Each structure stands twice: as structure tokens, then as C-alpha cells.
Amino acid sequence: MAGLIPPPLIPPGPPAWRVLGRVVDIPEGGAKGYPPAGPDFAGLFAVRRGAVLRVYVDSCPHLGVPLAWMADRFLSVDRSRIVCAAHGAEFRIEDGVCLHGPCYGDALTQVLIEINDGRILVPAEAGRFAGRDVAD
Numbered sequence: 001m002a003g004l005i006p007p008p009l010i011p012p013g014p015p016a017w018r019v020l021g022r023v024v025d026i027p028e029g030g031a032k033g034y035p036p037a038g039p040d041f042a043g044l045f046a047v048r049r050g051a052v053l054r055v056y057v058d059s060c061p062h063l064g065v066p067l068a069w070m071a072d073r074f075l076s077v078d079r080s081r082i083v084c085a086a087h088g089a090e091f092r093i094e095d096g097v098c099l100h101g102p103c104y105g106d107a108l109t110q111v112l113i114e115i116n117d118g119r120i121l122v123p124a125e126a127g128r129f130a131g132r133d134v135a136d
């Protein structure tokens with residue numbers, strides 16, 4: 001729904017974590033993509049700005065497809081916004097809200113993270129497709 005910002009993905013109860021990667025592997029001011037954790041998952045991507053790191057589900061709110069046209073190309077040329085290569089939607093880095101494009105007002109799904117000894121931890125369920133029966 002346009003205009004609503006989804007909260008970070010926080011599973012009920014204490015989260016089981018999985019290691020996404022290392023902070024040092026994400027260039028300052030840049031972004032890095034991570035493959036899906038399994039067949040029922042979307043990929044994730046991280047954007048780093050100084051000491052602030054944000055992780056989003058790699059699924060555009062317009063059509064639910066991955067954003068990048070090639071590996072790790074999630075940002076605009078000036079690195080000021082996240083961009084979806086499919087139809088050019090532009091998202092604010094700070095909260096994932098679409099500021100321009102066909103999903104204007106919608107937002108990327110931000111993922112809860114924890115940094116531990118330089119490793120990026122995300123909830124084990126981060127990126128799992130909603131409403132999909134795991135038994136299928």
C-alpha cells in the first residue's frame with residue numbers, strides 16, 4: 001500500500017541468526033548483494049555509509065523482482081539512492097521508501113541486523129517469501 005513504511009523484519013521471539021557476510025567486504029558508500037538463503041528466499045543486499053549499514057530484501061515492491069542489473073549494482077551513479085534496474089524506481093537509502101517510479105510511496109523491506117566481530121548477522125528467516133508453504 002502506498003505511503004506505508006514496512007517495519008524491519010523482526011520474527012516473533014528471539015531470532016535465530018545467520019551470518020550474511022563481513023562488513024569489511026562492503027565498500028564505503030557502496031552496496032553488496034547476497035544470494036538467496038534457499039529456494040524459498042529472496043536475496044538480500046547491504047548498503048554502507050560510514051558506520052551505518054542497512055540490509056534490505058532484494059525484491060522490488062513494484063513487481064517483486066531483484067533490483068540489480070548486475071552484481072552489486074544497487075545504487076544510482078552518484079550513490080545517493082537505491083535503484084531498481086527493471087523500471088528505474090529510486091529508493092531512499094535510509095529507509096527504502098520509493099521516491100520516484102512505479103512503486104512511489106512503497107518501500108523495500110528492511111532487515112534487522114546485528115554486527116558481531118565484524119560479521120553481519122540477520123534473522124535466519126530474513127528474505128523468506130511470505131505466504132509460501134515450506135512443505136511444498
Ligand code: FES
Binds near residue numbers: 062063064084085102
Ligand atoms: S520491478 Fe522495480 S521498478 Fe518495476
